[in-house]
Amino acid sequence: MRTALVLLFLLALAAVPGSIIPQRDIDAIAVSQWQRSHPELTPVYEWLGLFSVYDSVWFSAIYILLMVSLVGCILPRTRIYWRGMRARPPHAPRNLDRLPESRTLVLDEDSDAVLARARDVLRRKRYRVDVHGAAGEVAAERGHLREAGNLLFHISLLVVLVGFALGSLYGFRGGVIVVSGQGFSNSLSQYDDFDPGALFGADDLEPFAFTIDDFRVSFLESGPQAGMPTEFSADVTYTEAPGKPPRTHDLAVNHPLSLDGGSVFLVGHGYAPRVTVRDGAGDVAYQGPAVFLPQDSSFASFGVVKVPDALPEQLGFEGLFLPTYGFTMDAGPFSRFPDALDPVLSLLPYRGDLGLDTGEPQSVYELDKDKLEVLEREDGSDFRLDIALGQTKQLPDGAGSISFDGVDRWVKLQISDTPGKHLALGGVLLAITGLLGSLFIRPRRAWARVRREEGRTVVELAGLDRSAGGDLGEEIDELEQLIRNRDKEQS
Amino acid sequence: MSPADFASFSNNAIAFASVVYVLALLSHLTEWAFGRSLPADVETPREQPVPVVAGSADAAPPYDGPAAAGTDPAAGTVADPDLASKAHNLERFGRIGVGLTIVAAALHLAGLVTRGLGADPARVPWGNMYEFSVAGAFGVTATYLLLLRRYSLRWLGVFVTGFSVVVLMLAVLLLYVPAGPLVPALHSYWLVVHVVAAVIASGAFAVGAMASALYLVKSRAESRDDAPRTGYVARLPQAAVLDRVAYRVHAFGFPVWTFAALVAGPIWAEYAWGRYWGWDPKEVWAFITWVVYAAYLHARATAGWKGRAAAVIALVGFATVLFNFIGINLFGSGLHSYSGLD
Numbered sequence: 165m166r167t168a169l170v171l172l173f174l175l176a177l178a179a180v181p182g183s184i185i186p187q188r189d190i191d192a193i194a195v196s197q198w199q200r201s202h203p204e205l206t207p208v209y210e211w212l213g214l215f216s217v218y219d220s221v222w223f224s225a226i227y228i229l230l231m232v233s234l235v236g237c238i239l240p241r242t243r244i245y246w247r248g249m250r251a252r253p254p255h256a257p258r259n260l261d262r263l264p265e266s267r268t269l270v271l272d273e274d275s276d277a278v279l280a281r282a283r284d285v286l287r288r289k290r291y292r293v294d295v296h297g298a299a300g301e302v303a304a305e306r307g308h309l310r311e312a313g314n315l316l317f318h319i320s321l322l323v324v325l326v327g328f329a330l331g332s333l334y335g336f337r338g339g340v341i342v343v344s345g346q347g348f349s350n351s352l353s354q355y356d357d358f359d360p361g362a363l364f365g366a367d368d369l370e371p372f373a374f375t376i377d378d379f380r381v382s383f384l385e386s387g388p389q390a391g392m393p394t395e396f397s398a399d400v401t402y403t404e405a406p407g408k409p410p411r412t413h414d415l416a417v418n419h420p421l422s423l424d425g426g427s428v429f430l431v432g433h434g435y436a437p438r439v440t441v442r443d444g445a446g447d448v449a450y451q452g453p454a455v456f457l458p459q460d461s462s463f464a465s466f467g468v469v470k471v472p473d474a475l476p477e478q479l480g481f482e483g484l485f486l487p488t489y490g491f492t493m494d495a496g497p498f499s500r501f502p503d504a505l506d507p508v509l510s511l512l513p514y515r516g517d518l519g520l521d522t523g524e525p526q527s528v529y530e531l532d533k534d535k536l537e538v539l540e541r542e543d544g545s546d547f548r549l550d551i552a553l554g555q556t557k558q559l560p561d562g563a564g565s566i567s568f569d570g571v572d573r574w575v576k577l578q579i580s581d582t583p584g585k586h587l588a589l590g591g592v593l594l595a596i597t598g599l600l601g602s603l604f605i606r607p608r609r610a611w612a613r614v615r616r617e618e619g620r621t622v623v624e625l626a627g628l629d630r631s632a633g634g635d636l637g638e639e640i641d642e643l644e645q646l647i648r649n650r651d652k653e654q655s
Numbered sequence: 656m657s658p659a660d661f662a663s664f665s666n667n668a669i670a671f672a673s674v675v676y677v678l679a680l681l682s683h684l685t686e687w688a689f690g691r692s693l694p695a696d697v698e699t700p701r702e703q704p705v706p707v708v709a710g711s712a713d714a715a716p717p718y719d720g721p722a723a724a725g726t727d728p729a730a731g732t733v734a735d736p737d738l739a740s741k742a743h744n745l746e747r748f749g750r751i752g753v754g755l756t757i758v759a760a761a762l763h764l765a766g767l768v769t770r771g772l773g774a775d776p777a778r779v780p781w782g783n784m785y786e787f788s789v790a791g792a793f794g795v796t797a798t799y800l801l802l803l804r805r806y807s808l809r810w811l812g813v814f815v816t817g818f819s820v821v822v823l824m825l826a827v828l829l830l831y832v833p834a835g836p837l838v839p840a841l842h843s844y845w846l847v848v849h850v851v852a853a854v855i856a857s858g859a860f861a862v863g864a865m866a867s868a869l870y871l872v873k874s875r876a877e878s879r880d881d882a883p884r885t886g887y888v889a890r891l892p893q894a895a896v897l898d899r900v901a902y903r904v905h906a907f908g909f910p911v912w913t914f915a916a917l918v919a920g921p922i923w924a925e926y927a928w929g930r931y932w933g934w935d936p937k938e939v940w941a942f943i944t945w946v947v948y949a950a951y952l953h954a955r956a957t958a959g960w961k962g963r964a965a966a967v968i969a970l971v972g973f974a975t976v977l978f979n980f981i982g983i984n985l986f987g988s989g990l991h992s993y994s995g996l997d
Contacts, residue, residue: 165957172950176943183939218934389835418843429929578929603906
């Protein structure tokens with residue numbers, strides 16, 4: 165018990181840092197930002213595992229020790245309980261009036277009749293009852309299930325842990341951004357990020373596929389909370405396996421698409437402006453939606469357009485998509501509202517080498533500017549392009565042009581499978597059942613002893629609580645009443 | 656009435672409730688003041704003969720003799736007319752305090768309900784931090800009022816009304832946002848299940864923490880030989896009784912918290928975020944709270960930890976509840992960012 169207490173405190177303390185220091189599993193970007201601003205602490209924290217506390221050796225050590233101590237506690241207690249469960253109620257102590265609650269009552273009936281009634285009353289109150297006729301006493305005990313509840317609670321915790329472990333070993337979690345109108349099929353190459361459990365194989369992915377037919381979002385347009393999203397949902401057409409009939413689903417937050425081998429969750433959304441880029445030769449070098457990532461609640465979104473096919477030099481654009489354009493001298497261009505009411509692209513054009521041929525992986529949301537030069541006006545200032553929907557802007561020096569054709573929306577989807585989640589849920593529910601038993605069932609003993617005295621029957625009634633905080637007095641009062649009342653009825 | 660009418664009625668009701676809570680607090684403080692010079696063993700006139708310390712079988716712990724204070728029948732008759740009038744006033748202000756608390760709680764509830772009706776479309780009134788605070792304070796008051804008779808809790812009146820006053824004022828002054836619709840992440844019936852369970856459990860933990868704190872004060876007073884016979888502490892129930900009330904409230908709160916944080920929360924998280932447990936800061940602190948209260952229950956059954964140490968653990972547990980609510984909502988990031996504040 166003392167060990168368990170110490171380990172519980174350690175567990176509580178050990179969980180704290182993970183809520184303060186950014187965690188890789190939760191927000192990898194926050195981790196790298198933190199690491200950039202704390203270059204000296206980073207190696208120390210890294211060594212201590214502080215960026216993934218809940219997978220770290222020391223955190224695991226604490227809960228594994230706790231589980232070991234738990235098993236070490238459960239096993240002997242189960243053995244004791246097993247024996248105790250079949251034991252008969254102990255004989256009455258010699259002096260019943262020394263027990264915490266005791267009563268003496270005098271009845272006119274025969275002692276055997278009183279004894280039989282005491283037995284019936286106690287049985288009706290769900291006591292396990294032994295009658296010792298020769299000694300003139302009834303011994304009763306109840307509340308064996310308290311310890312059963314206690315054991316159930318602790319065993320259930322092990323079940324929860326097994327369920328949790330199954331999920332992290334055999335499960336996976338992947339993320340992907342899909343532009344409205346486009347599709348996804350469940351294979352490793354389609355994911356933007358993929359985090360498999362230790363024992364998960366890529367072959368385990370089920371061959372489902374789906375298309376995002378449409379995505380709707382609405383924002384509050386007036387009032388103090390204007391700009392707050394009120395609803396977003398996507399129409400999805402999916403097939404569970406190639407050849408299976410297609411079905412539709414309304415995908416929304418709190419309304420995931422559950423499939424065999426994984427569930428699809430809508431976790432975010434944003435804008436993908438459709439642009440056409442013509443190069444210096446006048447040929448279309450790029451056409452289509454480019455995913456821009458929202459920066460704030462106004463959905464001002466940052467993104468890039470890479471045009472490797474442009475001639476004579478590769479082109480790149482970097483900048484903001486503003487769904488509802490606003491401008492002040494102080495802040496420059498900004499977005500006034502998250503909905504696409506007056507969309508404008510505000511881009512800086514670059515030319516040169518995009519660095520796509522180096523073989524190093526590159527983010528699709530950033531330009532590698534090592535070999536790029538920004539296009540400038542004649543006066544040397546940046547050639548910033550503010551392009552309204554439907555407009556086409558020419559680049560300087562005949563480098564080409566860029567048109568803003570339309571606005572698509574994209575959805576960020578999380579696809580994940582967590583085997584063992586039902587086991588974990590069942591475990592917690594069992595744990596609560598056990599907990600209720602261990603908190604509210606009162607193990608209790610009661611005795612009644614009768615003797616004849618001057619032609620009447622004297623009954624000694626006493627009780628003993630085996631757990632603290634009970635209302636033993638009330639119970640014994642009630643037993644007394646039940647034994648008396650019958651007496652009145654009969655006489 | 657239109658939603659806007661409901662919304663402004665809600666604001667008025669919460670303001671009125673705060674005022675009535677202040678009056679209730681003043682009554683209880685007056686009750687306390689009359690008790691200052693009144694020996695604790697002077698019985699106050701009551702309709703029900705169930706003073707906390709004495710008599711009722713519920714109040715007496717096993718193996719504990721009859722409670723020391725207040726049981727002597729002779730002590731019930733007060734010879735000194737000054738003391739008698741003090742005892743009378745004490746009882747009167749105590750009852751006024753309880754009555755005002757009931758009125759305030761009714762206004763509080765009305766404010767909460769109309770807050771939900773004040774949003775368009777109508778919804779449950781706990782969608783941002785202002786509403787969580789108002790609902791949480793109501794949870795504490797409701798727990799107190801529901802248990803008032805059963806455990807004779809009037810000695811908690813000062814703290815419960817004081818707590819409600821402080822929480823409502825902070826909510827109105829610092830956390831207020833106008834009534835509006837819910838963010839899409841909260842569109843789920845789990846919002847009802849999960850938050851109601853969390854509010855009930857927090858209410859129980861708050862009352863439990865108050866009882867545990869008073870237990871610490873009282874048990875220290877009892878361990879001193881020269882403990883004063885008058886004053887608030889002397890009039891508190893015996894330490895053993897306070898300890899038992901604390902335990903019972905916690906024993907009720909812990910399974911409810913287990914359900915809120917470890918069943919309803921994960922199920923909803925699985926629907927909304929695609930994982931049932933992700934060590935989000937809110938989840939971490941809910942887990943820490945759970946572990947600390949588990950330690951409290953263990954401590955009560957461990958030699959050397961019973962009593963004072965266990966009470967301190969209960970207070971630590973409530974501190975983690977408060978930190979989770981205030982610290983994580985306001986300063987933390989994470990997925991539970993529904994404070995509605997910028």
